[in-house]
Amino acid sequence: VSGGPDSLVLLHVLxxxxxxxxxxxxxxxxxxxxRPEAAREAERVxxxxxxxxxxxxxxxxxxxxxxxxxxxxxxxxxxxLRYQFLERIVRETNSQKLALAHQLDDQAETIVMHFLRGPxxxxxxxxxxxxxxxxxxxxxISRQEIEAYLxxxxxxxxxxPSNDKKIYLRNRVRLELMPVLKEYNSxxxxxxxxxxxxxxxxxxxxxxxxxxxxARLVSREGGRLLVSFAGYRQAPLVIQxxxxxxxxxxxxxxxxxxxxxxxxxxRRWLEQPAAGKKLQWPWGVRIWFDGERIIFGQEEPVPGxxxxxxxxxxxxxxxxxxxxxxxxxxxxxxKISWAExxxxxxxxxxxxVDAGKVxxxxxxxTRRPGDRFFPLGLGGSKKLKDFFIDLKLPAEKRDQxxxxxxxxxxxxxxxxxxxxxxxxxxxxxxQVLRLSYEENKPEMV
Amino acid sequence: VSGGPDSLVLLHVLxxxxxxxxxxxxxxxxxxxxRPEAAREAERVxxxxxxxxxxxxxxxxxxxxxxxxxxxxxxxxxxxLRYQFLERIVRETNSQKLALAHQLDDQAETIVMHFLRGPxxxxxxxxxxxxxxxxxxxxxISRQEIEAYLxxxxxxxxxxPSNDKKIYLRNRVRLELMPVLKEYNSxxxxxxxxxxxxxxxxxxxxxxxxxxxxARLVSREGGRLLVSFAGYRQAPLVIQxxxxxxxxxxxxxxxxxxxxxxxxxxRRWLEQPAAGKKLQWPWGVRIWFDGERIIFGQEEPVPGxxxxxxxxxxxxxxxxxxxxxxxxxxxxxxKISWAExxxxxxxxxxxxVDAGKVxxxxxxxTRRPGDRFFPLGLGGSKKLKDFFIDLKLPAEKRDQxxxxxxxxxxxxxxxxxxxxxxxxxxxxxxQVLRLSYEENKPEMV
Numbered sequence: 012v013s014g015g016p017d018s019l020v021l022l023h024v025l026x027x028x029x030x031x032x033x034x035x036x037x038x039x040x041x042x043x044x045x046r047p048e049a050a051r052e053a054e055r056v057x058x059x060x061x062x063x064x065x066x067x068x069x070x071x072x073x074x075x076x077x078x079x080x081x082x083x084x085x086x087x088x089x090x091x092l093r094y095q096f097l098e099r100i101v102r103e104t105n106s107q108k109l110a111l112a113h114q115l116d117d118q119a120e121t122i123v124m125h126f127l128r129g130p131x132x133x134x135x136x137x138x139x140x141x142x143x144x145x146x147x148x149x150x151x152i153s154r155q156e157i158e159a160y161l162x163x164x165x166x167x168x169x170x171x172p173s174n175d176k177k178i179y180l181r182n183r184v185r186l187e188l189m190p191v192l193k194e195y196n197s198x199x200x201x202x203x204x205x206x207x208x209x210x211x212x213x214x215x216x217x218x219x220x221x222x223x224x225x226a227r228l229v230s231r232e233g234g235r236l237l238v239s240f241a242g243y244r245q246a247p248l249v250i251q252x253x254x255x256x257x258x259x260x261x262x263x264x265x266x267x268x269x270x271x272x273x274x275x276x277x278r279r280w281l282e283q284p285a286a287g288k289k290l291q292w293p294w295g296v297r298i299w300f301d302g303e304r305i306i307f308g309q310e311e312p313v314p315g316x317x318x319x320x321x322x323x324x325x326x327x328x329x330x331x332x333x334x335x336x337x338x339x340x341x342x343x344x345x346k347i348s349w350a351e352x353x354x355x356x357x358x359x360x361x362x363x364v365d366a367g368k369v370x371x372x373x374x375x376x377t378r379r380p381g382d383r384f385f386p387l388g389l390g391g392s393k394k395l396k397d398f399f400i401d402l403k404l405p406a407e408k409r410d411q412x413x414x415x416x417x418x419x420x421x422x423x424x425x426x427x428x429x430x431x432x433x434x435x436x437x438x439x440x441x442q443v444l445r446l447s448y449e450e451n452k453p454e455m456v
Numbered sequence: 457v458s459g460g461p462d463s464l465v466l467l468h469v470l471x472x473x474x475x476x477x478x479x480x481x482x483x484x485x486x487x488x489x490x491r492p493e494a495a496r497e498a499e500r501v502x503x504x505x506x507x508x509x510x511x512x513x514x515x516x517x518x519x520x521x522x523x524x525x526x527x528x529x530x531x532x533x534x535x536x537l538r539y540q541f542l543e544r545i546v547r548e549t550n551s552q553k554l555a556l557a558h559q560l561d562d563q564a565e566t567i568v569m570h571f572l573r574g575p576x577x578x579x580x581x582x583x584x585x586x587x588x589x590x591x592x593x594x595x596x597i598s599r600q601e602i603e604a605y606l607x608x609x610x611x612x613x614x615x616x617p618s619n620d621k622k623i624y625l626r627n628r629v630r631l632e633l634m635p636v637l638k639e640y641n642s643x644x645x646x647x648x649x650x651x652x653x654x655x656x657x658x659x660x661x662x663x664x665x666x667x668x669x670x671a672r673l674v675s676r677e678g679g680r681l682l683v684s685f686a687g688y689r690q691a692p693l694v695i696q697x698x699x700x701x702x703x704x705x706x707x708x709x710x711x712x713x714x715x716x717x718x719x720x721x722x723r724r725w726l727e728q729p730a731a732g733k734k735l736q737w738p739w740g741v742r743i744w745f746d747g748e749r750i751i752f753g754q755e756e757p758v759p760g761x762x763x764x765x766x767x768x769x770x771x772x773x774x775x776x777x778x779x780x781x782x783x784x785x786x787x788x789x790x791k792i793s794w795a796e797x798x799x800x801x802x803x804x805x806x807x808x809v810d811a812g813k814v815x816x817x818x819x820x821x822t823r824r825p826g827d828r829f830f831p832l833g834l835g836g837s838k839k840l841k842d843f844f845i846d847l848k849l850p851a852e853k854r855d856q857x858x859x860x861x862x863x864x865x866x867x868x869x870x871x872x873x874x875x876x877x878x879x880x881x882x883x884x885x886x887q888v889l890r891l892s893y894e895e896n897k898p899e900m901v
Contacts, residue, residue, distance in 0.1 A: 126571060127640045129647030130580060132658060184640075191636055194787055195572045195629075197775025202574030205716040209697070213577060216694040217658060249661045252654070271650040330642025342639055 012038050014056045014169035017112035020157045021149055023166060025110060026063050036063075039100045041093040042071035045085065045173075052169045068104075070096040082427055083450055084360040101144065113138050114149040114157060119200040120184050122207055123192065127184075128331070129271070132214040137207035151204060180340065180449070221253040229258070236262055238305040243281070251278060262307040263294035270333075281305065293335065320410050321377040329444070332375050334413055337450040339375055339426070344445045359427045360449070364434040366442035370418035377410055384422035385432040395425070402428065415446055457483050459501045459614035462557035465602045466594055468611060470555060471508050481508075484545045486538040487516035490530065490618075497614045513549075515541040527872055528895055529805040546589065558583050559594040559602060564645040565629050567652055568637065572629075573776070574716070577659040582652035596649060625785065625894070666698040674703070681707055683750040688726070696723060707752040708739035715778075726750065738780065765855050766822040774889070777820050779858055782895040784820055784871070789890045804872045805894070809879040811887035815863035822855055829867035830877040840870070847873065860891055 012018040025036055038060040042053045053069050060067035078088035101109050118137050125134030140150045149157070161168055174182060193199055228242040236258050243251060252274055259269045269277070269292075277298065280290065284300035291297060295310040324332045332339045343366060357363070382395035399409045413426040423434045426448050436443060457463040470481055483505040487498045498514050505512035523533035546554050563582050570579030585595045594602070606613055619627060638644050673687040681703050688696060697719055704714045714722070714737075722743065725735065729745035737743060740755040769777045777784045788811060802808070827840035844854045858871040868879045871893050881888055 126575075127637065127644065129641075129644075130571075130575070130651045131654065132577070135575060135580075180640075188636065188640070191633070192572065194774060195625075195633070195776070195785075196574075197771075197773055199572065199574075202716075206575045209576065209716065212694050212697075213658065213662060216662075216692055247661055249657050252657075271647075271654065326642075328642055329639060331640075 012040050012056050012060070012112075013171070014040070014052045014059075015112075015171055016154075016157050016161055016168040017114050017117075017149060019059075019166050019168045020152075020160050021110060021112040022059070022063075023160075023164060024148065026065070036065050037100075037104060037106065038065050038067040039097055040067065040069045041096045042069060043074045043089045043093070044071055045074055045089065046171075048169075055169060068100050070100075072096070079359065084448075085358045087450060107144065109145050111145060111147050112149055113147045115151055115153040115200055115204055116185070116189075118150055118207060119203040120181060120189065122203045123184055123188065124180065132210050132217070135207060136211035136214055137204070139211065153200060180447075217249060217253060221250055221257065224250050224254060225257065228254070234262070234309055236307040238307070240281075240284075240300065240303055240305055243305060258305075258307045259292065259296055262296050262309055263292075264296075264309065265294050265336075267294050321379075323374065323376040326371070326373040326375060328371050334375065336411065337413075337448055339413065339415065340445075340447045340449065341373065342445050344443050361445065361447040362424050362430050363436050363443050363445050364423060364430070365436050365440040366444040367440065368417075368434050369423060369444055372418055373423075374416040374418075375413055376416060378412065378414060382414070382422065384425065384429075386425075387430040387432050387435060389432065395422070398425070398429070404428075413448065457485050457501050457505070457557075458616070459485070459497045459504075460557075460616055461599075461602050461606055461613040462559050462562075462594060464504075464611050464613045465597075465605050466555060466557040467504070467508075468605075468609060469593070471510070481510050482545075482549060482551065483510050483512040484542055485512065485514045486541045487514060488519045488534045488538070489516055490519055490534065491616075493614075500614060513545050515545075517541070524804065529893075530803045532895060552589065554590050556590060556592050557594055558592045560596055560598040560645055560649055561630070561634075563595055563652060564648040565626060565634065567648045568629055568633065569625065577655050577662070580652060581656035581659055582649070584656065598645060625892075662694060662698060666695055666702065669695050669699060670702065673699070679707070679754050681752040683752070685726075685729075685745065685748055685750055688750060703750075703752045704737065704741055707741050707754055708737075709741075709754065710739055710781075712739050766824075768819065768821040771816070771818040771820060773816050779820065781856065782858075782893055784858065784860065785890075785892045785894065786818065787890050789888050806890065806892040807869050807875050808881050808888050808890050809868060809875070810881050810885040811889040812885065813862075813879050814868060814889055817863055818868075819861040819863075820858055821861060823857065823859060827859070827867065829870065829874075831870075832875040832877050832880060834877065840867070843870070843874070849873075858893065 012022050022036075022038060025034070028034075029036055038056065040053055040056040042049050044050075053071075057067045057069060072092045074085060074089045074092055077083070077092055078085050081088065081091070083091065097109055100106070122135055122137045125131070125137070128134070138147065138150065139145075140147050160166075174185075189199075196202065224242070224246050228239045228246070230237050238254065238258060243254065246254065255274055255277055256269050260267065273292070277290070281300075284305070286300050286302045289297050289299040291310070297308050297310050299306050299308075320335065322335060324334065326332050326339075326341060329341045329343055331341075344363065378395055383392050384395060384398075385392045386398060395414075396409075399412075404412075412428065414422050415424040415426065417423050417434075421431065421433060423431050424446055425431075426446075457467050467481075467483060470479070473479075474481055483501065485498055485501040487494050489495075498516075502512045502514060517537040519530060519534045519537055522528070522537055523530050526533065526536070528536065542554055545551070567580055567582045570576070570582070573579070583592065583595065585592050605611075619630075634644075641647065669687070669691050673684045673691075675682050683699065683703060688699065691699065700719055700722055701714050705712065718737070722735070726745075729750070731745050731747045734742050734744040736755070742753050742755050744751050744753075765780065767780060769779065771777050771784075771786060774786045774788055776786075789808065823840055828837050829840060829843075830837050831843060840859075841854075844857075849857075857873065859867050860869040860871065862868050862879075866876065866878060868876050869891055870876075871891075
């Protein structure tokens with residue numbers, strides 16, 4: 012329970028239904044300590060739980076420090092720590108269920124975000140209403156219905172001002188994109204939630220079908236997966252695709268999926284595979300054919316070198332680049348909304364730069380010998396290597412830091428660490444470009 | 457070949473590859489006679505085909521009259537007549553294939569349009585690259601690549617000014633929405649096309665699985681479908697949904713699908729069906745349970761009364777209402793773009809009204825006794841019944857004309873026939889509301 016509208020309604024509804032369903036409730040609140048009002052909000056949740064006679068567990072943690080340490084965005088760090096806390100309370104209190112207050116609009120926004128990245132049956136399934144012991148009783152309730160419930164029951168929710176900031180992708184989707192999409196279909200939110208149910212079931216069905224083929228075709232030998240080639244060729248195209256993606260995911264050094272074009276490349280190669288030749292894939296995966304079986308194995312690790320690095324990607328204009336460990340978003344933003352105090356709140360994973368000084372295509376790449384830049388505030392240039400040394404960044408990490416480089420070759424941003432002086436926003440800036448980096452997460456919510 | 461960029465490139469590419477693939481080409485052009493330049497464009501296509509030494513068939517037809525007669529939008533009527541002409545040429549010339557010039561951006565726009573209506577696995581499959589003898593060789597080629605090809609080969613395409621008009625949903629998606637979506641992912645067009653391939657295959661696979669269950673469970677008796685109840689209950693949820701939708705589609709008076717919530721209502725009813733009780737569904741479908749089988753049958757037709765009528769729908773704000781035979785879109789539009797001559801070009805299926813005079817919720821309904829309105833240009837009010845009689849509209853059609861009614865009960869638009877005088881756009885209009893009606897079509901492209 013955050014104290015916001017959704018969680019307040021969830022608590023109130025569950026409280027009203029507690030005898031009907033014969034359930035014992037307890038309240039858990041996590042204080043992220045990111046806003047000055049946080050302590051007061053924790054007190055309000057505690058007081059509300061007290062009024063209802065429910066036990067209330069309040070946790071808190073060093074979100075900012077955790078974000079720095081794990082190289083996560085503030086949002087991702089807050090979510091990690093919050094879930095850790097909630098799961099600990101579930102364990103320690105022997106609770107059966109963990110009820111979360113995601114609602115219909117969250118669901119629709121999540122699906123739109125998946126659509127924007129390139130829709131997949133899994134992505135369009137959205138947020139699962141039930142998964143393990145996690146339940147989301149409000150997932151079919153709209154924001155409007157929640158407001159009406161609050162008014163009817165005279166409940167006063169806490170207002171979180173960070174929901175109004177357009178710096179996070181989810182907030183931009185909620186505040187900017189959803190209203191535009193609703194001009195085309197005012198029922199979109201409901202329709203997306205209904206569609207999610209269909210996609211969820213069809214994806215589950217196809218995964219179960221894949222399970223059956225997997226049981227027949229795939230065996231393990233040490234860390235390797237062996238797939239019967241004759242059996243694979245008999246499988247329908249949809250099953251072939253899902254088998255290949257699953258084999259990759261299970262052998263990769265990180266929980267990563269092959270992209271559509273990678274799956275298609277692999278499928279084409281398997282139309283006439285050359286025995287003996289090994290394919291090198293991202294995340295250390297090697298794939299080869301021994302005449303009878305397709306074999307997925309992990310590469311021997313090279314000390315100090317993670318798979319997937321070095322890399323080098325081009326970005327022709329504003330948009331998204333997928334990197335081995337995350338993705339970089341580049342977008343023009345409205346200058347007016349970038350007041351001085353907001354700039355300070357961007358955190359390490361978002362920067363704004365003077366769009367007039369940046370030339371496309373951008374390159375997003377790992378470091379190269381000789382890299383130099385003008386660290387913000389230093390008043391001069393510095394070797395990137397020395398910059399890393401001064402930061403005491405471990406040597407094996409240095410090859411993984413993404414650099415955003417302008418078409419002229421100047422480093423614009425050492426991602427997560429420092430902006431370049433030459434590209435900063437000034438009084439003369441006419442247009443602002445926002446760069447933001449988002450770590451890969453197994454789930455988007 | 458329209459003479460526009462896409463079709464010109466298609467023709468040129470196929471011409472260049474004709475000996476490689478050993479194909480004979482012939483060119484067909486349909487003159488819609490909707491624009492003053494149309495005849496000149498037909499001549500240009502004919503000349504271009506002549507330069508390449510290819511036979512060229514040019515057809516033309518009364519699109520506007522056909523639209524009036526069949527109550528179609530100009531766009532839909534043009535498409536109907538064009539396809540009829542192309543198919544006739546295919547037959548008469550004994551051609552093997554009909555190549556159409558849909559390209560990657562068309563594909564992405566189609567998928568976005570399906571997404572906006574509520575995505576389904578079928579809808580997100582987009583435009584099929586191959587269906588029967590229709591092939592779309594450019595479906596993976598972007599508008600940008602087509603422009604580059606034209607420039608490289610110094611081909612001069614005809615520019616169709618109607619592509620710049622925002623009155624059609626597709627044009628609005630292309631001109632207004634796609635640029636917004638690409639700010640979130642500049643690669644969206646390609647990603648959507650790749651996703652379409654996945655959805656297409658998964659949908660095909662699930663349809664084939666449904667075929668297998670259908671063959672086991674469903675039998676015909678006269679015009680009825682009988683489904684084994686025990687067998688239905690054994691089927692996985694995804695198959696149950698697809699079976700029910702297919703049974704409905706095959707028994708309905710029109711080629712119509714059940715909506716998500718209708719399928720779910722039916723599924724819930726089938727959890728404990730009462731033998732003997734008959735469910736009434738849209739399009740004259742009756743569903744009942746005889747203790748062993750679920751039976752789908754067509755209602756006895758009531759003379760003069762089509763199923764699905766009368767109806768009555770509310771629209772809380774701008775958006776879309778699904779009607780039995782089509783859908784109504786309501787949206788605010790930029791007043792500046794509505795010059796006098798553009799207003800005349802809207803055709804019977806789109807009107808613009810003074811938003812300041814319209815109150816939400818709108819009602820979209822069929823006629824009721826006593827309905828009156830102020831037909832545009834008449835200078836007074838008139839009974840709707842007399843208006844229909846004067847138009848010589850057959851009695852059985854009068855119950856099917858959608859009426860858009862303001863919150864105060866005033867008729868705003870007799871859809872396809874006449875605007876109300878009170879709501880017309882004037883010099884004092886501050887905001888414009890566009891109402892447009894789109895007939896159900898089995899396919900969106």
